[in-house]
Amino acid sequence: MTPDTNLLDRIAREVRFKLLEMSNSAQTGHLGGSLSCVDILVSAYWRALRIDPANPCDPDRDRLIFSKGHAISALYAVLAKRGFFPEKDLDSFNEEGGCLPEQPSPHCAPGVEWATGSLGHGLGVGIGMALAARLRGKKYRVYVVMSDGECQEGSVWESAMFAPRHGLNNLKVIVDFNKWQATGRSCEIMAMEPLSEKFSSFGWRAIEVQGHDINALNATLTDWNDDDPRPIAVIAHTVKGYGISFIQDDNNWHYRSPSNEEVAKAKVELQLP
């Protein structure tokens, strides 16, 4: 590992542990889908996005629409660690009367660009923002993180037809393809595959990447080509619940939260002090 890889790997492990703590104390589910996109978010927020945590509303900032709102704890934890708001605020996750709901509300925390939770909205909203950049002559880019189950929403494919038609090459969608959805294997419930070819046949530059390989993610998420008019679709192959042996690829963790003992066990696995 290079020093940079070491740093991001460490951050990702700390975020994963935070997610377990949050799920444990708030008694919330969706841990599997949160853990699967941690590396994507770490790569985005530490290497790809041109952002300033001290100035979260900068009109020239890159935008990340986190469209899989059920996994928002991952974004909260990443934003806090990146300095958008104090990490102690995460203690109020899902707390009654608190500002950090289990699925995000508008402006619930600095850095949260959009309230999601109903799937299939983020890409269209991201297109609106990318189009606005084009019309205003701004250089910001728009990232949209979606889940694989989310790609079953028809609205996603309405959006998928619009973006290439208008040459929105300032737009990048990242599908956290963890192969599970709420009640089963996504590819068994719907004909998901070949997902990458679906996007490329719609006119996107589709790239497949190992979604837990931080170096591969960094290379993919920072890859922009102004000479290519196509929007970019990154199909990130991930494992639901990645990083914790007793959670990963076990879909029960779409609903359950870890006990104190499981949190302690995970801490050891994550090699955290």
Place this chain on the structure above:
Amino acid sequence: MRNAFAEEILEIARQDERLIVLSADIGNRLFDKLKAEFPSRFYNTGVAEANNISIAAGLAASGFRPVCYTITPFITYRCYEQIRIDVCYHEMPVVIVGTGSGLAYASLGATHHSCEDIAVMRVLPGIHVAAPADALEVKACLRAAFNLGKPVYIRIGKKGEPVIHGEVPAFKFGSWSILRQGSDVCLLSTGNMLEPSLKIADILEDAKISVSVVNCASIKPLDEEMLEKMLNSHDAVATIEEHSLMGGFGGAVVEWVVDQNLDARKIIRFGTKDYFLHRVGEQEYARNQYGLGVNQITEKIVSFLKKRHDRTK
């Protein structure tokens, strides 16, 4: 109404660079001037209404003021959740305009009728809802909606409706206008029912019944002050709309009147009923199927007044 809409869109576009029109594949040639003058301010988002609304919200979040436009059922029911979440939950300044509302596209069949749009749109938190009466009011209403900077839904007709106003009227959300002042019965008309309401008033006047006619283009908010005044100063109040009796303009009026502990017994409502039309016909035919013909409404008002008088004797 839709030509007036397109004319006013062009006027606003010339004055305000934030305006962008997102049409879901409707308005053939309607926006030619806009497209020629401002090619980057018009997008045909295709037969894809959900995406149309989400894009509008994303543009609005980035400083634009989008107007979303297509046939009413498709820009309301079809993409309802996008309106609810991306526009209303985020309080985005998006103006949603449905054309061919109510029974305007009667002959196209019930897929193109929209007699539930007021009901479903007005329950959305924070949205404003309006139904202008004619082409001139469409202009005033669109201008007010654009300037409001909040989610707005406007239901308009198609083309060739009778023009009632002599000039572009004043339009304000939460404000109605009295066209005729009488004392026995007050007709509260919304949208394109204003013209038949005036005819109804003529017939009632011939029968020596003194009639007020109020144009209630602002459905949400209601003009509460005027509603209370009219309710207190007339023997009966009739709500008239080309929309379902359930949840529509009349429903909104009755909700408010009951909540204020005012006399709801004075109110009679006219609107479409709890069934789809299956037979073919033009707008007038369809209105008659729902009891919304001029004579049908007039007769019911006369007998309603008689019943009320008999009861209070």
